[in-house]
Amino acid sequence: MSNYFGNYSLYIALIASIYLIIKSYIDTNINIKNLNKNLVLITSVQTVMIIISFISLVVAFIISDFSNETVFNNSHTLKPLFYKISGSWGNHEGSLLLWLLVLSVFLYIFLLKSSSQNIKYRLLTLLFQQIIISGFLIFILLTSNPFNTVFPIPSEGLGLNPILQDPALAIHPPILYFGYVGTSIIFSTSLAAVVAGNIGDSWAKHIKSWVLVSWIFLTIGILLGSIWAYYELGWGGFWFWDPVENVSLMPWFCLTALLHTVIVLEKRNLFKEWTIILSITTFSLSMSGTFLVRSGILNSIHTFANDPSRGIFILSFLFVLVIMSVTIFFFNQKKLTSTIKNSFIISKETAILVNNWFMMFFLSVVLVGTIYPIFLEVLNGSKISVGPPFYHNLLIPFLIPFLVFMSFGPSLKWIKDKLKKFEYNLLIIFLASILISYFILINTEKKFLLSVPLIILSFYLLLVTINDFFNKKSSLSQKISHFGFSLLITSILLNGLFSNEFNANMKVGEERKFNDKVIKLNSVNVRDIDNYKSLKANFEIKNQNSFIQLSPEVRIYQQPFTITSEADIKTTLFSDNFLVFNILKDDGYYNVRYQYKPVMIWIWISTILISIGGLLSLIKKNEKKY
Amino acid sequence: MKKNIKFISLLLSLIIVFIILLKGLNVSKDYSNEKLNSKIDFSFKVKKLFNDEVINIEDLFNQEDLSVVNIWASWCVPCKDEHPNLMQLKDMNIKVVGINYKDNPKNAKNFLNLLGNPYSEIITDKDGTKSIEFGAIGVPETIVINGKTKSIIKKFIGPLSNENIIEIKSLINEKT
Amino acid sequence: MYGKKVKFRALFIFLILISIILSIFLVTKSLEENVVYFKSPTDIKNFTEVKNTEKIRVGGMVKKNSIKINDKEIFFIITDFKNELLVNFTGSVPNLFEEGKGVVAEGILKDKSFLNADKILAKHDENYMPPEVSEALKNN
Numbered sequence: 001m002s003n004y005f006g007n008y009s010l011y012i013a014l015i016a017s018i019y020l021i022i023k024s025y026i027d028t029n030i031n032i033k034n035l036n037k038n039l040v041l042i043t044s045v046q047t048v049m050i051i052i053s054f055i056s057l058v059v060a061f062i063i064s065d066f067s068n069e070t071v072f073n074n075s076h077t078l079k080p081l082f083y084k085i086s087g088s089w090g091n092h093e094g095s096l097l098l099w100l101l102v103l104s105v106f107l108y109i110f111l112l113k114s115s116s117q118n119i120k121y122r123l124l125t126l127l128f129q130q131i132i133i134s135g136f137l138i139f140i141l142l143t144s145n146p147f148n149t150v151f152p153i154p155s156e157g158l159g160l161n162p163i164l165q166d167p168a169l170a171i172h173p174p175i176l177y178f179g180y181v182g183t184s185i186i187f188s189t190s191l192a193a194v195v196a197g198n199i200g201d202s203w204a205k206h207i208k209s210w211v212l213v214s215w216i217f218l219t220i221g222i223l224l225g226s227i228w229a230y231y232e233l234g235w236g237g238f239w240f241w242d243p244v245e246n247v248s249l250m251p252w253f254c255l256t257a258l259l260h261t262v263i264v265l266e267k268r269n270l271f272k273e274w275t276i277i278l279s280i281t282t283f284s285l286s287m288s289g290t291f292l293v294r295s296g297i298l299n300s301i302h303t304f305a306n307d308p309s310r311g312i313f314i315l316s317f318l319f320v321l322v323i324m325s326v327t328i329f330f331f332n333q334k335k336l337t338s339t340i341k342n343s344f345i346i347s348k349e350t351a352i353l354v355n356n357w358f359m360m361f362f363l364s365v366v367l368v369g370t371i372y373p374i375f376l377e378v379l380n381g382s383k384i385s386v387g388p389p390f391y392h393n394l395l396i397p398f399l400i401p402f403l404v405f406m407s408f409g410p411s412l413k414w415i416k417d418k419l420k421k422f423e424y425n426l427l428i429i430f431l432a433s434i435l436i437s438y439f440i441l442i443n444t445e446k447k448f449l450l451s452v453p454l455i456i457l458s459f460y461l462l463l464v465t466i467n468d469f470f471n472k473k474s475s476l477s478q479k480i481s482h483f484g485f486s487l488l489i490t491s492i493l494l495n496g497l498f499s500n501e502f503n504a505n506m507k508v509g510e511e512r513k514f515n516d517k518v519i520k521l522n523s524v525n526v527r528d529i530d531n532y533k534s535l536k537a538n539f540e541i542k543n544q545n546s547f548i549q550l551s552p553e554v555r556i557y558q559q560p561f562t563i564t565s566e567a568d569i570k571t572t573l574f575s576d577n578f579l580v581f582n583i584l585k586d587d588g589y590y591n592v593r594y595q596y597k598p599v600m601i602w603i604w605i606s607t608i609l610i611s612i613g614g615l616l617s618l619i620k621k622n623e624k625k626y
Numbered sequence: 627m628k629k630n631i632k633f634i635s636l637l638l639s640l641i642i643v644f645i646i647l648l649k650g651l652n653v654s655k656d657y658s659n660e661k662l663n664s665k666i667d668f669s670f671k672v673k674k675l676f677n678d679e680v681i682n683i684e685d686l687f688n689q690e691d692l693s694v695v696n697i698w699a700s701w702c703v704p705c706k707d708e709h710p711n712l713m714q715l716k717d718m719n720i721k722v723v724g725i726n727y728k729d730n731p732k733n734a735k736n737f738l739n740l741l742g743n744p745y746s747e748i749i750t751d752k753d754g755t756k757s758i759e760f761g762a763i764g765v766p767e768t769i770v771i772n773g774k775t776k777s778i779i780k781k782f783i784g785p786l787s788n789e790n791i792i793e794i795k796s797l798i799n800e801k802t
Numbered sequence: 803m804y805g806k807k808v809k810f811r812a813l814f815i816f817l818i819l820i821s822i823i824l825s826i827f828l829v830t831k832s833l834e835e836n837v838v839y840f841k842s843p844t845d846i847k848n849f850t851e852v853k854n855t856e857k858i859r860v861g862g863m864v865k866k867n868s869i870k871i872n873d874k875e876i877f878f879i880i881t882d883f884k885n886e887l888l889v890n891f892t893g894s895v896p897n898l899f900e901e902g903k904g905v906v907a908e909g910i911l912k913d914k915s916f917l918n919a920d921k922i923l924a925k926h927d928e929n930y931m932p933p934e935v936s937e938a939l940k941n942n
Contacts, residue, residue: 152701152733311651319644323637330633345813357818361825368829372837374650383840385859387908390836394828503893505871554897563897582895589871593894 003068006056007147009049010137013104016046017134024127028120035122040111043126046133047104054101057146061088066157069148070094075157078531079165086170092310093146095173099290100136102181107133110185110210117198117206124192125185131324132184135317143310168228176221176248180286182214183251186258187283187321190276191328197335199276204266209621211262214282215255216614222248223607231569236501236578236595238603241388246370247289250363254282257359260352267414270349272336274356280325287318292370344416351409358402365394396450403457403489407464410482411473429467433459444498451497458493461486477620481613487606491599498598505589517543519594532557537581537590550579576600672756675726675734675748683756686723686747687773692798694722695769696745696786697757699729700737702765708785712744715791720798721746727757727765770797838908843885852911860887860917861906869901880905880917891919 020042027036057070061084066072074091075084089098107129114122140146189207193199225245226238239245258278264271291314344350369386376384437455465483468474502514511520522538535554540547553566567580578595672683687693696712698705715722724745726734731750738748751757760769760778768790770780780797782790840859860880868879876891878901889907899905899922909919 150701150703152730154699154701154728155730156728312648315644315647315651319640323640326633326636326640330629333629357821361821364825365829368833372833375646378646378649384837385840386833387836387838387857390832393832393836505873505876510873565897580894582897582899584871584876584895584899585869585901587871589873591876591895 002056002060002065003147003149006053006060007145009053009056010141010145010147013046013049013053014134014137014141016042016049017130017137020046020130021127021134024123024130028123028127032119035111035115035119039123039126043104043108043111047108050097050101050104053147054097057094057097058085058088061085064157066155067149067151067153068146069150070146072150072154072157077156082167083165083170089173090170093140093144095177096136096140096144097146098174099177099181100133100140102177103129103133103136103184106181106185110189114206118196121189121192121196121198121203124195125188128188128191129184132188132321135321139310139313139317143313166228166232168224169232172221172224172228175217175224179214179216179218179221179255180251180289182210182217183255183279183283183286185210186214186279187325190279191325194276194328194332194336197332199265199272199336201266201269204262204275208262208266209618211255211259212614212618212621215252215259216611216618218248218252218255219607219611219614222252223604223611227604230600231567236567236580236593236597238600241369241386241391243370244293246366247292250366250370251282251285251289253359253363253366254278254285257356257363258282260355264349264352268349273333276329276336278356280322280329284318284322287314287321291315291318346412346417348409348412348414348417351405351412354405354409358398358405361398362395365391396454399489400450400453400457403454403461403486406482406486407457407461410478411468425467426464429463430460433457433463440494451493454493455497458486458490462490475617475620477613477615477617479613480616481610484606484609484611484613487602487609491602491606494599495597495603498596500596502592502594504592505584506592507588507590514594517541519592521590521592524590535583539579539581539592539594541577541579541594548577550577552579552581554581554583571601573601574598670756672749672751675724675731675750683749686749687771689773691773692779693771693773694720694794694798695725695760695771696722697725697727697751697760697765697767697769699727699765700733701729702727704785705766706741708766709741709744711786711788711791713742715794716744718795720795724748725757725760726750728752768794770794840906842882843880843887844882846887846911846914847885849914852913854910854912857908857910858917859906859908859923860889861904862887864899864901864903864905866901880907886915887917888915889917889919891922893920893922895922 020039023036023039027039057068059065060068060071061075062081064071064075064077064084066075070091070093074094075087079087088094107126110125110129111122114125186207189203189210190199193203193207222245225248229240229245230236230238258275261271261275261278265275291311369390372386373384376382433456436459437452441452441455462483465479465486468479468482500515502512502519504512506512506519506521508521508524511518513519518541520540520542522540524535524537527534527536533556535556537552537554539550539552541550542548548570550568550570552568555564555566556562557564563583565580565582567578569579570577576595576597578597580593582591584591670683671680672686673680694715712722722745724747726748728751734748734750749756757767766785768782768786769778771777772779780793786794838857838859840861843860843862846860862880862882865879865881865886868877870877874892876895878889878891880887880889889909891907891909906923907917907919908921908923909917911917
């Protein structure tokens with residue numbers, strides 16, 4: 001039943017989409033005063049249809065309707081309700097339907113919120129957004145229909161993979177999608193503004209909330225992804241430079257650059273072309289993210305559906321959009337010339353350009369590292385992978401100038417500023433950070449050259465951003481975000497520098513020395529629980545002044561046969577103790593990995609602070625309006 | 627003029643990237659756990675579909691020759707698509723052992739009555755575990771087994787195409 | 803006034819160009835140093851020389867009855883059914899590291915028959931075989 005609802009509402013949505021494309025195209029070419037009421041009405045009908053379709057899928061998952069192929073492949077009657085629901089977007093078909101849902105909901109919100117804008121601009125945004133929507137609708141209906149039926153109806157589903165049953169993983173994709181899809185609105189409005197010729201400060205003000213919304217969701221989405229990797233995968237880290245992770249980081253760099261550029265456009269009416277280029281790039285990167293992840297072209301540990309026809313469709317669609325936008329951009333470039341205003345080298349404008357330069361550099365590094373293996377395999381057939389050292393070697397040295405710029409850039413004035421001759425409190429802060437770094441670094445043997453300036457500068461930036469809370473130069477949201485960011489950098493550096501790891505194969509009752517600690521495997525208890533066999537170990541970690549007990553677990557599932565390791569993590573404000581073990585052959589040895597990770601929790605907290613800053617800015621912007 | 631050159635060169639580089647990514651898609655990425663060359667444990671017992679007789683799986687396969695195994699189910703839509711091709715194998719006098727995967731016996735029998743029975747023998751696999759022994763990951767799947775070494779020599783994931791049929795035929799002719 | 807603007811613009815373009823060239827140079831250099839090639843045991847057999855500074859990945863199956871464990875290390879043999887490679891490994895193994903299953907080990911080659919690995923790649927589930935492995939097995 002729900003299959004029919006779901007399927008036919010998608011067809012109705014497609015018809016609506018085609019009508020809207022034609023109608024809005026015709027309307028842009030005639031002079032009209034007001035937006036045709038039908039357009040808004042039909043957009044809302046389309047949105048409702050897509051919502052119905054999505055709800056039908058969720059219902060099919062909840063009632064375990066195995067006549068639906070997607071449900072059959074990805075669900076199971078024994079799954080907990082929460083995972084049945086999250087399972088509806090955890091698969092290829094459902095996730096695309098969610099993409100589509102967010103696309104149309106965002107467009108509808110845009111139409112409601114943009115009533116004060118130029119009519120031609122609104123029509124064009126509707127047009128471009130509908131082109132994207134129709135593309136996704138056709139893609140879904142042709143290659144990935146979530147409502148394919150199975151007959152005769154199987155009595156049980158196939159999807160009971162325990163690794164995918166994790167709360168962070170369940171909400172991570174939708175949050176990330178809100179971020180990705182938000183960039184589609186930025187893309188459509190930018191193109192519309194280029195054609196309508198209304199790029200300027202008022203447009204910047206209007207588009208800024210969309211940039212903020214996407215940016216906040218993307219930030220939180222990336223955070224949830226790394227939380228999942230840290231707690232569930234048990235590899236003892238939060239970022240692995242895996243292609244699938246990189247794909248979400250790239251639009252983030254671009255969006256962060258855009259977030260700053262839009263402010264220049266709003267305040268100074270500058271960088272028009274650059275803003276448009278960034279908008280187009282951001283969306284292309286979000287789309288490529290979907291393409292790279294869903295087509296199976298990447299060699300990643302996260303593997304997804306692997307049907308080449310799907311990949312070909314997304315790839316072609318992506319390039320049609322990119323070529324369309326490039327063409328529109330080139331043939332309307334005349335409208336974009338900024339009325340040149342005086343700007344001096346030492347000014348906020350320059351500082352933001354420098355910020356953009358760094359973002360673009362970070363972006364290019366990640367982009368090259370992610371797609372170079374694909375290119376090389378096509379060009380000469382050799383199989384390679386690009387590991388973390390590549391990223392570290394290129395990114396870490398550039399952090400030094402980046403931190404320096406970030407410490408004074410944000411406090412520069414618009415148009416023209418002087419480098420202040422001397423500020424006593426900055427000197428005091430600098431000396432304080434040297435002192436802190438000295439005490440931190442004195443106890444470590446790992447003294448590689450770069451770590452000294454990095455630690456000093458990150459503390460300097462941290463103290464400067466704290467100091468900024470006491471002056472009134474910038475907005476609170478900016479202060480919080482920048483403080484969060486410097487905290488993030490500091491935590492990542494400290495974490496990277498002072499983490500240590502112990503690996504061994506141990507038998508029950510054995511003790512091992514590791515630095516100043518003693519690690520003992522007390523016992524391993526085997527129990528049968530529901531649908532798996534549980535091996536729960538008990539470890540104790542002792543040194544002179546502390547004693548911790550950790551109980552990691554290994555679960556052996558029979559249907560389908562899977563082994564998972566559940567790490568045990570003890571978190572405090574200062575450090576995490578992470579322990580995971582694994583079974584080896586049956587001769588009594590267990591493979592043990594113990595990690596000591598300082599300031600782990602601050603990585604999560606600082607990222608949350610960064611997004612809170614964005615959220616504040618968004619709220620304040622909306623308050624001003626009413 | 628200068629603008630046009632810029633535009634065209636940008637367009638060209640985009641097209642080159644497109645072509646490379648398109649080719650990248652076709653580079654085969656196989657994610658299956660093919661038990662290639664690995665031996666199959668033939669020590670388990672199975673039940674026949676039509677008369678519920680329990681036999682050793684070993685008895686089904688010709689010790690000296692190649693055997694073809696097809697995993698199918700009546701609820702599996704692609705199985706219906708490959709069915710004519712299986713009938714073609716039957717017409718060529720090639721014996722195919724069917725494994726009926728997670729199926730209702732009544733539906734399975736109806737399926738065969740309706741479309742014809744291409745199999746020399748059919749065994750049931752109610753819980754899907756027998757198919758795993760053959761390294762299967764889904765339905766339909768077709769495996770060619772060397773009875774002497776008890777190893778899988780060829781595996782076709784998804785419905786059999788006409789080319790696959792020719793390949794199976796030539797594999798078997800080669801051997802005999 | 804106009805002169806100043808032009809000067810600013812020229813300086814700006816100059817800086818952008820310099821920085822682009824610099825980044826291209828750095829990125830290619832880092833790529834050369836940090837790319838990890840994937841090889842099968844047979845590829846290694848055919849090497850003319852062994853570079854023991856360069857990391858490589860080796861994929862294949864863990865040979866039956868080849869895993870030996872002591873309290874620090876794990877030894878096992880990777881095979882592509884044609885040639886074999888002995889691996890010694892210190893570190894944590896992924897779930898489903900088993901004899902007869904596919905595996906990818908990353909490390910430094912000591913000689914043509916011995917790999918000193920520091921990483922064994924994780925797999926999400928039993929149905930997943932690193933694409934590199936199935937490729938290596940197929941080619942042989």
